[in-house]
Amino acid sequence: MKKQTTREISGLRLYLRLLTYIRHQWPLFLLSVGGFALYASTQAGFAKWMETVVQAIENNAIEHRGWLALSVLGLFVIRGLGTFMGNYFITRIARTLVHCLRLELFAHMQKLPSTFYNANSSGTLLSKLTYNVEQVTGAATNAVKVVIQEGLTVIGLFGYLLWLNWKLTLIFLFLGPFIGFLVSFVSKRFRRLSKKLQHSMGNVTNTASEAIKGYQVVRTFGGQDFEMNRFTEVSEKNRDQHMKLVITQSLSTPAVQLMVACALSLLLYLAMEPSIMSTMNTGQFIAFITAAGMLTKPLRQLTDVNSVIQRGIAAAQSLFEVLDESPENDNGTLVAKNVAGAIAFNDLSFRYPNTDKDVLNHINLSIEPGQNVALVGRSGSGKSTLASLLPRFYDVPNAEQITLDNQSLQSYTLASLRSQIALVNQQVVLFNGTIADNIAYGDLANKPEEEIKQAAKAAHVMEFVDKLPDGLNTMVGENGVLLSGGQRQRIAIARAILKDAPILIMDEATSALDTESERHIQSAMEHVMRNRTTLVIAHRLSTIEKADLIVVMDQGEIVEQGTHDELLAKHGAYAQLHNLQFEDTPEHA
Template sequence: MSSGPESEGPGKIPEGSWHTYKRLLRYVKPFWIAFTLAIIGNVIYAAASTGMAAAMEYVIKAIENPTDQNRLILTLLIVGVFAFRGLGTFMSQYFISYVGRNVINALRTDVFDRMLTLPSRYFDDNAAGRLVSKLTFNVEQVAEAATDAITITFREGLTIVGLLGYMLYTNWKLTLVFLAVGPLIGAVVSYASKRFRKISKRIQGSMGDITHVASESISGYRVVRTFGGEDFERKRFQKVSESNLKQSLKMSSTQAISVPVIQVLVAIAIAALVWTMLSPTIRGEMSTGQLVAFITAATTMAKPIRQVTSVHSKIQKGLAAAYDVFETLDERSELDFGIFAPQRVKGDIEFRDVGFSYRDQLDNVLNNISLTVPAGQSVALVGRSGSGKSTLVSLLPRFYDYTDGEIRIDGHLLEDFTLQALRAQIALVTQSVVLFNDTIAANIAYGALRDCSPEAIRDAADKAHALEFIDRMPEGLNTMIGDNGVMLSGGQRQRLAIARALLKDAPILILDEATSALDTESERYIQNAMETVMKGRTTLVIAHRLSTIENADCILVMDNGRIVESGRHQELLDQGGAYAQLHQMQFSEHA
C-alpha cells in the first residue's frame, strides 16, 4: 500500500472502539510533528481558558482598589489572555485539520488500492454505488472523527482538567460538591454513545443505498425514460432517502436530548455549589475575588462539558465508518503466489478436467472441461445462453479460480504465473465494452499501453476499421468520447475495444461476443481484420453468430457446463447434432 500502515490481514476486526481507534492512530503516526503542535495548541487554549477564570480574582481586586497600576495590569491581562487563547485556537484547529486531511488521503488511497486488488467475487457481492459510498461518505465520516472530534475532545477536555485543577487548588471541598453529578453525566454520555454508533452504522448503509440507486438511475437514464421507469425510480429513491432521513433524525434527537440533560445536570451542580458556598464553614477564608473566580471556573466549565458530550455523535460516526473502511482493507486480495513471469509465452493452452462453481451455488457451472489449444490456433465456443462459455474464458486470466482440475499455458500451471505476467499475455474484447471519459487515443492505448507511439495507435485503429469514423471526429484521435464512450455508437465502441486488443499484440486473444454490436458492413470489415490479427495467436472466440466462426480451427459446442460436441464447421454440420441445429435455426432466422 502506498500510504498508511499495512492492514492486519483478512477477517473482521473486533467491535471494540479502542481497537479501531488504535488502527486510526497508526495513520496519524507519519504526521506526529503536526499532531504534537495541535496538542500544544490545545494546551495553550486550555491554559488560557483556565487563566480567564483565575483572572476574575484580579478583576475584583482592581474594582475594589482601582489604582493606575491595577488598571494597567488588568488591561494587559485581558489582552494577553485572549491573544494567548487565539494562538492556541489557531494551532489546534490548523494542525489537527492538516493531520486529519492527510489521514483521510492515506485511508482513501489505501481503500482504493485494496479495491484494485480484490477478486472478482467481491465486486459480484457488492454494488458499485455502495463501494463508491465507502470511498466518499464513509471516509469523510472518519475525517470528522479525526479532525473536529479530536480537536474538541482535546481542547475542551484539557480546559475541563485545567478548570478542575484550579478549583481543587482554590477549595477542594467545594470542588467535590460540584463533582457529585459526574457519574450521572457519565451514564448519559455512555447511553448516547452506544445509540450514536448503532444509528451511524444504519446511516452508512442507507447512504450506500442512496449512492447505489442514484448511480443506477443516472447511468441507465435511457432505459428509465424509454420504459417509463421515472415513477418507479422516483419511489425507489424516495424510499432509501427517507430511510436515511429517519436514521439522521434519530441521531439528531438523541443528540438534542442528551445535550440539554447534561446542561441541566451541570446547572444543578452549580446551584448546589452556590448554595454550599454561602456556608461560612465551607467557605473558610476565601476572599470575594476567590469566590467569584471559583464560581466563574465552575460556570465556564459548562460549555466545554456540553461540547465534549455533543462531539460524541461525531466520534461514534467516525468509529462506525472506520470499522467499515477497515473491513474493506482486511478483505483478501487476489491470490498471487506465482513467481513465473515470462516476457512472452508461445500460447499453448490446456484445460484438464476443469470444474468451477460460484460461491453460493451447489451445482458446478463447469464440469470436466478438457481441451487443448495449440499455439496459434483458434477455438470457437458456441452454445445457448448460460452454457458456461464466458465463465470458461474468464478462468484463463484468473478473474475466477477454478475449483477442480488444472489449466496450463505452455505447460505451466496458471497459479505459477504472477497475475501481472499472466494477464500481460492476454488481450480481451468483451460484448460489454468499457471505455473511459478520455480521448480516443487514451482509450486505445490504455494502462500499460500508454507509452505506445501515435503511429502505433493509428495503425491499430486502422486495422480495427475505426479510422473511418475517427477521422470524421472534430479532433481525430484526440477527441473526448464522454463517460463510457457515450458519444459513440455501439459498433464504434466495439471497434475501439478491438483496436485496444490489437495494440496490445498479446499471444493469447479472447473475443467474447466481440462482433455482436456491429452492423453487417462493419462486421465484414472486422471479420477481415480479425482473421489477420488471429494469425500466429491463440484465440478463444465466443460467438453468437455462427457465420463469424466458420473458419475456426476447432468449434466447441457447450451445454450445461459441458462440452457436448467438437470439430470443424463442416464436420459438425455433417454430424447433424447440436451445432447443426443451432446453425439451421440461425439460417432460418436470417432467411
C-alpha cells in the same frame, strides 16, 4: 485459534487502529496540541483576570487599570493564536488522513477478487470512498480536536478550582460515575445507529447511480415515477436514521448539562455558607463561581463529540472490513513471458463461490498454440465463464485443471499471466478520456503514436475518427457515451490489437457492429488472430466459420467439437444452431 474478524473488534481497538494513519504526523499533532493548550490556558486565565479585577475594584486600585486592560487584550491574542495553530494543524492532519485512507482503500479494491464485486454494488463502494471516509475523519481528527481543546480547558479550570477551594471542587467528582454511565450507554446506541446510517447512505448512492447511468432506459420505459419513488424511499430511510441519531444526541447532551447544573446549584449553595465564604475573599469567590460556570460548555462539547467518535468508529469498521478482505490469490512464482499459448482444460468442473450448482461440468479441451477456437452455444451454456477462468478472474479448486504451456495457471504471477492475454468483452468499458487514451490504456500508455494509429486503422477506428475535428484526441465521455456501440467496440478491438498478446479472448467482440463494419473487422481480425491462440465466443455463427476448432457447449458441458464442415455433417447441435440462424436468411445461401 479462531481469527478475530473486523466485526468482532472493540470500538477502542478500531479507534486505535484508525489513529495509526496519523502517527507519522506527530510533529504537526504536537503543534496542534500546543495551540489547543494555549487556548485552554486562556479560559482559566479569564477566571483569574476576573478575580484580579474584583480585587482592584474593592481596593480602589485605579493605577492597575492599564495593565488590566492590556492583559485582557493579551488573553485574546493568545487565544486567537492558539485557536489558529490548533485548527490549522489538526485540519491538515485530517485532510491527509482522508487522502491516505482513500488511496489505500482504492488501491486495495484494485486487488480484490471478482467475488467481492459480485457481492457489493458500485454505489455502496462509492459511498465508502466518499461519505464513510469523511465520517472517519471526524473521529480521528475533529473529535481529537474537541477532546484535546475542551479536555485541556476542563483540566485547567478544574485545577484552578482546586487551587481556590479543593473541598468545594470535590463536588464535581461525584458527577464522574453518572456521566460515564450515560456516555457508555449512549455510545453503544450511537454506533448502532451510525452503521444503519452509513448503510442507508450507500443505498441512496446506489439508487441514484443506477437511475443516472440508465437514464435512457428509464425514460424510454416510463420509469421516472418508479425511480422517483425508489429514491424517495431510500432517502426517507436515510433521513429517519439521521433523526434517530439527532434525537439520541439531543437527549444525552441536556442530561449531562442537567447533572452539571445540579452540581453547580449545590456548589453555589455550599459556597455561600458563611464558614466557607470566610475562607475566600470576594474576588476569589466570584472567580470560583465564574470558573465553575465556564465548565459547562467544555463538558457539553465533550459529550457532543461522542456522537462524532461513534460515527467514525462505525465508518472505520466498514472501511476496515474492505481492507481486511483477502486480495486475489497471487502465490504464483513463474513469470509468464512470450508464452506459446498451449491451453488445456483437464476434467474441469466449476461453480461460482457461495453457490451450490456447477456451471461447468467435466470440461476437457486442448488448444494448440496459435489455434483459433470458437465457443458457441445457447445463452447460459458456460462459454463466458470458461473464458473468464483464463485470466484467473476466478480460481478453480484444483490448480492442474487449467494449464498454460503445461504449467498450471496458478503457478504464474497474476500480472505476468494477464500481460499475455488481450480481452475484448461484449460490454465494452471505456474511460473518460480521449480515443487515443482508451486504445493505449494502462501498460500500453507509452506506445508510440504511430503504433496507436496502426491499431486504430486495423480495427477500422480511423474510418469514423477521420471525420472528427480532434481525431484520436476526441473525448469519448463517461464509458464512451458520446460514441455509438459499434464505435466503442472497434476501440476495444484496437486496444487488443495494440497489446499484441499471444492469447486473445473475444467475447461477442463484433456484436455491436453493423453488417458492413463486421465484414471489415472480420478481415482485420483474421490478420490479428494469425500466430496467436484465440478464444472466440460468438452467437453469430457466420463470424466463426473459418475457426480451426468450434466447441459447442450446452448446460456447462461440451457436446460437440470440430470444424465448421465436420459439425454440419454430423447434423447435431451445431447444425441445429446453424439452421436456426440461417434458414430465414436467403442472402447467406
